[in-house]
Structure formats: structure tokens, C-alpha cells
Amino acid sequence: MDYTVFTGARIFDGERFHEDSALVVGDGRVQAITSCNDRPEAAEHVELDGGVLSPGFIDAQVNGGGGRLLNEDPTPESMYVIADAHRRFGTTALLPTLITDVGSATTHAIEAAIEAVKGERGVVGLHLEGPHLSPARKGAHLPELMRPVEDSDVESFIRAREAIGTLLVTIAAEQVTPRQVQALNEGGVIVSLGHSDCSADEAEARFDAGARGVTHLFNAMSQLGHRTPGLVGAALDHPLAWCGIIADGHHVDPRALRIALRAKRGEGRLFFVTDAMPLVGSDANSFELNGRTVYRKTGDFCSKIVLADGTLAGADIDMASTIRYGVGMLELPLAEALRMATAYPARFLRLADRGHLSPGARADLVHINDGIEATATWIGSKPA
Template sequence: MARLAFTGARLFDGDRLVDDHHLIVEDGKVRAIASGVPSTNLEIRTLDGGILSPGFIDVQVNGGGGILLNDDPTPGGMAHIATAHRRFGTTALLPTLITDTREKTRAALKAAISGAITGVAGLHLEGPHLDPARKGAHLAQYMRPLDEGDIALYSRAAAAIGALVVTLAANQVTPAQVARLSEAGVIVSIGHSNCTADEAEALFDAGARGVTHLYNAMSGLGHREPGLVGAMLARPGVWGGIIADGHHVDPRALKVAFAAKRDPGRLFVVTDAMALVGSDRQSFLLNGRTVTRDASGYCPRLTLEDGTLAGSDIDMASSLRFLVDRVGMPVADALRRATADPADFLRIGHERGRLIAGARADLVHLSDDLHVQSVWLSEQL
């Protein structure tokens, strides 16, 4: 049985940064954070400064390493995407299927159910039950209301998948349907929706747990019509993912959202990453349409030929640097938004996202300026 001690770096435990302590890992699990000099019966791994943190958890990842999940909805495709993001500190993610055919949806569910895939913590279905009025880069021709077959399919899958997130628009579901999905263990997120604040509140009351990429593809915050954005920010118990690349959300709007969801942390970082993360390619096809990378700014930008944003080209470590450098967020707060908060949203905070006894020792070592130095999975320790 491997017994290790990581020392020489500040520790982020999922909530705060700790100095002058070391992390004890036993058989791939966190045993304790301890002060003083590590015991001589431990294998010592000395790090050269920086921060040792739980690995990042990304709830919304469309692709990576040159492929999209929609183009390869198989266990191999999911593993490829997870591997591509791992060198950027992401040790657990939800491969995300954007709006597509029933056959693609069933294939992705089958792949997620098939068995443990290293670095994959579940599945996110972003569609097809979205609002064509807020389609973004999705194809409206595949969007449709939720039906009884869908409810049965998702409910069965939720029992077999670690975490199943389904993004729904308010005009494609009823509160009663949301309640049934939630009771079956599906994590319902509202997104790509032009709903009113009252319509959103009705779905939150029914069990919807969060919103998908806050601000984007949804009714915005107005002082008389608060929309989905206002409903989410005003509701203490509702979670939300947000993209921190400077293209999807202005840094000032990021500050507003994080201030509204400061305590407890109910707003976490997602990349919404597409195929090009971890790849040298400069373009790819999305449902037969060309998406092109523009790397001229602080973060690369992905657009369709008509200028529509088509997901992001950012990784989690870059997102954290953006929050710290451009939004002015304290390092510990930024780290929490990429570790403990998404884990809690997915209801897996007891095993991922924190350095607590019994949790997986999925770890990332960061430099002081938040560049990834090393990544470990519990299976390797």
C-alpha cells in the first residue's frame, strides 16, 4: 500500500490556502493534511513551491484533442477528450453532447454507462430540449420538447452514470417533468432559454438545480424583466456554470455574477471547450459548419462564419488565470470555483474537489502564477 507525503508547496484544500503543511496520501486516497515534518515512514515527494490543489472539475466539455463528443460519442471518444484536458489540470469532466439526433443522444448515454472511463465523472446533455430563439451555435432543426420516452431514458441513465446533467429550456418542459427528472437523480440545468424570471422560478421550485453558462443563450437581466439571469442570481440555492474567457462574458459582468454568488459559492467555472483545446488545429467542423480559431486576443476565440460564438477554446488553468488577472479574484476563490464548487453541484464533493480524508487524490501542482506543473490521478498514487 503506497503511503506518500507531498511537501514543499502551499496546499489548497478546496476552501482555503494552507502554508507550512504537507498532504498525506494512502493508496490513492487523501488521508490528512498535517503540519510539521512528514513522518519518515512515508515516501516524500518534495515540490518546488507553488500550490498543490485538488484537480479541476469541468462540468461542460464539448471536446478536446481535435475531436467533439458529437462526432465520437463512444467510451474511446470520452477518454480522448479527458486525456486532452488533463495536462491543463482537469482530472474530472463531463463530456458534453450538444443538440443532435436521438441516435447520438442514445450513443452518448450508452458510452457513459459502459463503465469507468478515466477522468470522466458523468455526462452532460446540452440539448436537444432547447429554445430555438436562443440556439447559439446549436442547430434548431433538432430541438424539441421533452417527452415521456426522454424522461424514462434519462431516469434510467441517471441511476447508472456518476452524474447526469441535462440542460433544458423552459418552453420545452413543464415543472412536473422537471420534478420527475430531479426525483430520478438527473441534475436539471436551465439554459438556451428565453424564459421570464417567473418561468425560471417555477422550474427551480420543481427541482432544477442550476443554469448552463450564465449570461449566454438566455434572457438577460433587466431592471423590470430580470429574465433567467436575474432569477438565477437572486436565488440563493441555485447553481450556475460560467465561462471565463473574456469573450462570452465581459469581466465586469463576471464581477457582478461572482459578487451575487459569493457565499456560499454557487457559481463555478466551466470551459465549454470545443475540439481545439489540446490540439494544434486552427478549425474544425460543427454539424458541417466551419468553426475557426482566432488567437489574437488574451484568450482564443471560436466563431462560425457568421461571427456566432461556437463554444470556447480555453482550458481550466487559463480560466483561473483570467479570473485572477483580469477579474481580480483572489487565488483561493478562483481555485474553489474550479474544484469544490463544481463537485458540490454534481453531488460528488465527498470524493472529488477537496483534500479531505477519503477523497480521491486527484491532484494538480500549479506555479504561483497558476501554470500547471504536474498532474496526478488517484490511480497513479
């Protein structure tokens, strides 16, 4: 076996840091974290200039990047362009995300994902955010395309999951029955509740049936009240519910996120998603979404993406910037901020060999400097 040894940086293994250590990889997999003195002699040596070597970032919600929007061109090529754009910022695994659209777009996105996951380009599945959402919490989605889940949809999702490997679907609790959630979960489909005006009881029934979490906590969902906890309250209280969060300074006030981080109980955790749009990795200042123009507007931490009426329409942030926001604004230790971009999304998505650097894990890696900027990435130990 040909080995590559990484030294010169602190090593974050998905849970904790290792000082003065070497990461040994071979055949695209992690072999060991060892002392620098015990590294294999006959190996390629990569000497890093300080900083941190971490598992590559994992993003469960990426609408676009590099000037491409999946809805506008649901093809394998677009998925690769999106993945390439986000890799510059440390993301080595992502789910291209299709928001509510006509049925043919969903079909094309599924077909594209089946092909795209075969390449070693960072596309590891597909996220379908709609059309089974609530018009009452539509956000930037088109309400006229929203509808309840039918049993034929359940069968189609399960077939798609079998062909793709990882399929995440965002569904409003009021658009799906607990029986359908159970069938989807048993078929390997990851169900996330979102764009929902449901009660806490409705949400809890679907978590108990197998819904795994919520999509962009706080945004486009029933809020936490002292007598009506809503989807936010149910998600924070249910021990098995994972919560994706958009941490960009626009979607959620940092005080609300800090409260949520302290409140979340059980195995489920908060994890970062970007909800990124095509402008990430692009110099453009606008794009088209379902026939509507979306604009980039200057913000304090990062730009925001809005429709003409001011409605937020995704985000203009990358994962490295999200981690910086977590450390700087959410008061997270760097280790926890990294877990929220690596280990936690990997567990949520059931990607057992990603998000950590235990022996046998994929050698998908990112090196970040002291400013939490990505300087290099590797996919399967190959420079990417």
C-alpha cells in the first residue's frame, strides 16, 4: 500500500484535536493518527504550515454555487460545478438541493444525482426541499406547486434512494402522515421537517415515526411560544431530532442560535448548512429563480440574497465562513464549530465513513489556517 503522511498541523479527528501528530492515509482511507516519530518512512510526505487538518466539511443543503442553480439546470454537470465551487471553501461532500419545482425538474434532479454520485467530485446524494411544503410557510418557494405527499411519492422516493444512496427530503409535517414518514424511514429516506406551520404535537408524532430532523431551524416554520411550542420547540425538545441551521447573520439572530445551542437535548444536535445559492464562488450579483430575479445585498458579516420584496431566498455563505461565524458570533469553541460542519452532518445523513478521521474513514480532508480559511482539500486523499 502507498502511504501519504500529513504533518505540520494540529489534527482534528471529528471529535478532538491531536497535537504534534501525523495523519497516515493509504488507498484513499485513513490508516492512523500517530506520533510524528512513528510515521511510515516509505511514504509521500505532506508538510502543512500550521493551522488545522480536519475532515472535509459536509453540507446537507446547497442550492447552487459557481454561478449554477440546480433548479435551472438539474444535470450532473451542474452538480459538479456546484461541488467544485464549494470545495474551495473546504466542503468535500454535499447534497445538491432542488427547491419546490415542477415534477419534471424533480425527475431530472434524481436522474442527475444517480450519475453524479458515481464521480469522486463531492456529490454524495440529493436533497429535495419540496414540493411537499406548507403554503403558509412558503419562504421563497412557489406555493402553487406545493401539495401533500401521496403513497406513490413514497414509493418513488424509496426507489430514488436505492439508486442514489443518500436522499434527504424536506416535508411539512401537515403534508405527510406518520405512516408515510415511517415507510420513508424504513426505506432509507431521510425525512426532515421544514416549511411547516404544524403544532408541536404534529411534529412530535412525525419525529416518533422516523422523521430525523428539521430543515433550517427557525426559518419558515411555526415558532416557539410558551403555550404553543411549534416546530421549533418540538425540534429542540425531541432527543432524536437533528437541526440544520443557517448561520450567516441574516436568517437567524445570533442570540436565538445561542439559546438553541444551549437548549438542544438528546442525541440530536444542531449542525451547519449553508443553503447556498449560485453566487457563492461567483462574481455575479443576481440570478433567476423560478422566473424571479434574486439580488445580492451587502450585509455586515456576509451578503444576503433576497427577492425584490425583501424575502430571503437562500444564503450567500460558504462553510468555512459559517464556521468563522460560529466561533466569532455564537461563542463556540473551534472544536464544536468543526463538529457542526463534519461529524454532526455525517451522523444526520448516516454517512458512516465521513466526518471523522478514525481508521477506515474516507480521507476527505481540509486544511484551514488560523483565520479559519480553507487552504487545501483532498478527496479520497487526492488533492481536489
